[in-house]
Amino acid sequence: MSNSATSPVLASKPLTSRRVKPFDWRRTPGLPTFTLGILVFLYAPLLILVIYAFNASRMVTIWQGFSVQWFVAVANNGDIRGAAVNSLIIAVAATIGSTLIALAGALALERGNLRLLRGIAAGLVSMPLIVPEIVVAITTLVFFSALGMHYGLLNLIIAHTVFCIPFALLPMQARLRDMGGSLEEAGRDLYADEWRLFYRITLPLMAPAVGAGAIMAFVISLDDFLISMMVSSAGSTTLPVYVYGMMRLGVTPEVNAISTILLVISTIFVAVALFLGRRQKRPN
Amino acid sequence: MRTRSSLLLILPAILIIGFFMMIPMCIALVYSFMTANAYGGVEAPATFDAYIQFLYQRDFDDTLVFVPDYIFIILRSIYLAVITTITCLILGLPVAWYIVCQNEQRRRLLLFLVTLPFWINTLIRTYCWILILRDEGLINNALRGIGVITQPLSLLYNDGSILLGLIYTFLPFMVLPIYSTLERIDPRLIEAAYDLYASRAAVFRRVVWPLAKPGALAGATLVFAPALGSFLAPDLLGGGKKLLIGSLIQMQFTSSRNWPFGAALSIAITAVILLVMMLRAWKAPAREIRA
Numbered sequence: 001m002s003n004s005a006t007s008p009v010l011a012s013k014p015l016t017s018r019r020v021k022p023f024d025w026r027r028t029p030g031l032p033t034f035t036l037g038i039l040v041f042l043y044a045p046l047l048i049l050v051i052y053a054f055n056a057s058r059m060v061t062i063w064q065g066f067s068v069q070w071f072v073a074v075a076n077n078g079d080i081r082g083a084a085v086n087s088l089i090i091a092v093a094a095t096i097g098s099t100l101i102a103l104a105g106a107l108a109l110e111r112g113n114l115r116l117l118r119g120i121a122a123g124l125v126s127m128p129l130i131v132p133e134i135v136v137a138i139t140t141l142v143f144f145s146a147l148g149m150h151y152g153l154l155n156l157i158i159a160h161t162v163f164c165i166p167f168a169l170l171p172m173q174a175r176l177r178d179m180g181g182s183l184e185e186a187g188r189d190l191y192a193d194e195w196r197l198f199y200r201i202t203l204p205l206m207a208p209a210v211g212a213g214a215i216m217a218f219v220i221s222l223d224d225f226l227i228s229m230m231v232s233s234a235g236s237t238t239l240p241v242y243v244y245g246m247m248r249l250g251v252t253p254e255v256n257a258i259s260t261i262l263l264v265i266s267t268i269f270v271a272v273a274l275f276l277g278r279r280q281k282r283p284n
Numbered sequence: 285m286r287t288r289s290s291l292l293l294i295l296p297a298i299l300i301i302g303f304f305m306m307i308p309m310c311i312a313l314v315y316s317f318m319t320a321n322a323y324g325g326v327e328a329p330a331t332f333d334a335y336i337q338f339l340y341q342r343d344f345d346d347t348l349v350f351v352p353d354y355i356f357i358i359l360r361s362i363y364l365a366v367i368t369t370i371t372c373l374i375l376g377l378p379v380a381w382y383i384v385c386q387n388e389q390r391r392r393l394l395l396f397l398v399t400l401p402f403w404i405n406t407l408i409r410t411y412c413w414i415l416i417l418r419d420e421g422l423i424n425n426a427l428r429g430i431g432v433i434t435q436p437l438s439l440l441y442n443d444g445s446i447l448l449g450l451i452y453t454f455l456p457f458m459v460l461p462i463y464s465t466l467e468r469i470d471p472r473l474i475e476a477a478y479d480l481y482a483s484r485a486a487v488f489r490r491v492v493w494p495l496a497k498p499g500a501l502a503g504a505t506l507v508f509a510p511a512l513g514s515f516l517a518p519d520l521l522g523g524g525k526k527l528l529i530g531s532l533i534q535m536q537f538t539s540s541r542n543w544p545f546g547a548a549l550s551i552a553i554t555a556v557i558l559l560v561m562m563l564r565a566w567k568a569p570a571r572e573i574r575a
Contacts, residue, residue: 025474026385035382045412105297112290121294132513134530135550143308162304223405259408270403
């Protein structure tokens with residue numbers, strides 16, 4: 001007892017801590033705090049938004065108790081509901097279209113024999129990721145107007161399908177690459193034709209990645225603002241475009257509530273997609 | 285797979301993106317050489333007016349007067365995009381390094397936390413900063429609450445708030461590519477450097493940074509390109525008064541009704557970005573770009 005009482009300094013600071021492991025490059029002083037700071041920077045603003053959305057006061061920034069009244073107000077707003085329906089129709093159609101196109105594309109790029117065309121095709125499908133959104137938005141607008149295409153929602157579905165393709169493609173390509181071709185070769189050795197090979201071996205193995213790609217495409221379409229704003233016409237307003245209009249008029253509790261809803265939807269979908277698309281080890 | 289069926293499979297992607305993205309770019313290129321129609325749209329004759337407008341304005345008596353306004357907007361956009369890229373690099377590199385140093389389970393969690401914001405609506409992420417920075421916002425209310433200030437500080441609608449919004453939006457774009465290159469560093473290289481009495485700083489400068497460079501370059505491109513053409517941060521956090529190229533282009537197709545000028549600006553910005561990408565492809569060996 002007396003021993004531990006007389007040397008608390010020695011007991012709490014063993015001599016070994018610095019001497020034995022001087023080369024631990026995995027620990028950089030200050031880095032954990034720095035990273036925590038960055039994570040706070042990334043998430044605190046979102047948390048603040050969610051908290052304000054549940055504020056009973058119309059004066060957004062003065063807390064007057066917990067309330068879901070603004071969510072009720074949003075749900076009862078016919079314009080918001082209409083815009084939400086538009087967004088859903090566009091997102092579902094664009095997801096189906098882009099996922100099918102990306103599935104075929106991923107198979108061709110990873111398993112196919114495209115020779116010289118491969119580089120061109122790979123470059124082309126990544127174009128929507130490289131060209132700035134504002135440029136995609138106005139060139140699409142110019143294109144539709146030059147062709148005299150004014151089909152409301154259909155214009156938006158086409159535009160969304162185009163920029164969703166690379167997002168649906170990426171997880172599928174990664175999965176095909178991770179999978180390796182050995183199982184497909186085994187199937188080929190057993191005289192399976194290409195179609196059978198696809199739906200008995202390749203598709204079941206890459207199904208999680210197809211799901212992940214589809215969800216990514218859905219979220220990207222649902223969240224898109226800039227392209228939708230430029231391409232949409234009076235009857236085809238999407239939810240983000242409508243919310244942007246509300247934001248321009250000022251900070252209101254309704255904006256906080258609808259933003260929180262969109263935030264939660266994206267978060268849930270992306271969490272599922274990232275879980276499905278997580279890297280899996282090769283079967284061998 | 286045979287060549288014919290491979291071609292058949294890639295065809296839909298090529299057709300859709302070719303037809304609805306590459307052809308529109310070509311049309312925009314043509315439009316940039318046309319004359320503006322007052323009702324929106326373009327008409328004959330073909331001119332270079334849209335490009336001349338970058339530098340000059342046509343006076344009433346048809347003489348060209350040098351007006352640097354648009355050049356200033358373009359230079360300011362490039363300047364803000366560069367500052368954003370550098371800041372994201374300074375903030376993102378240590379974070380990527382920290383994630384690499386963690387065990388498998390924590391890596392996954394941290395990567396998820398860094399990736400998630402990328403998928404959350406930029407509109408909403410930008411709007412959050414209005415709640416924090418505006419005159420009746422969180423910071424001003426807090427400072428007034430503890431009696432530091434009586435008049436609200438004007439934190440919103442300046443270059444600082446635009447920059448903050450850009451960094452906030454694009455930081456995840458920087459962390460992920462750097463992480464994926466750092467992940468493949470052989471730990472033995474670092475240990476060897478320590479064994480040869482390299483300091484922490486020397487290990488970073490001589491071992492980690494050279495190996496992280498391709499990822500940093502990829503991240504820099506991924507941040508710079510969308511930051512240069514960004515619309516929401518300057519629009520919502522800059523109050524639309526301080527124009528950047530993104531909002532300037534958007535204006536040409538809405539209130540200003542000058543389609544050729546908007547098309548010319550789009551072509552210019554795309555050219556700048558393709559130039560940056562080509563520089564990167566030229567500087568870095570092909571192997572590093574694919575990774």
